[in-house]
Amino acid sequence: DQQVKQNSPSLSVQEGRISILNCDYTNSMFDYFLWYKKYPAEGPTFLISISSIKDKNEDGRFTVFLNKSAKHLSLHIVPSQPGDSAVYFCAAIRNSGNTPLVFGKGTRLSVIA
Template sequence: DQQVKQNSPSLSVQEGRISILNCDYTNSMFDYFLWYKKYPAEGPTFLISISSIKDKNEDGRFTVFLNKSAKHLSLHIVPSQPGDSAVYFCAGLSGAGSYQLTFGKGTKLSVIP
């Protein structure tokens, strides 16, 4: 039973345009949501997070939106750059003493020059 779902395995976007990566979750107990970026042969790199009590967090070209009623979050990258091409993982963070991350399967973003 997947608690975090990324339903799009891949996404292609032209350089300079907006990339929107989507994530759905079923666990209402997540306290935070995090986005990680992963290049081939490297470990995931933390990108941006959002508290479950917020609806938006912005950091440079990256903005994460959270819609709690829909149990949906999205990562917007504007403008997209070729170096953004990577696999993006959405993850929910449970508190309650364990602080465990639950990951989605990832979305492979390709930014075309």
């Protein structure tokens, strides 16, 4: 049973436009969410995170939005650049329970020049 779902396996966006990657979760005990970016033959790299007490966190071109009632979060990349082309993983954790990270299956983003 997938507790973290990324329903879009791939996404193509033109350079300079906004990329929106979506993630849904089913476990209401999750209280901390992270996005990781992965290039081929490399390990995932931490990108941005958000605590369940917030609904938005921004870091440069990257913004994560959290809608707790809908159990939904999204990652916005503005403006998208060709170097952003990678697989993006959403992950969730129950911070207070010392439980491990649970990852979604990932979304492959292609930014077309």
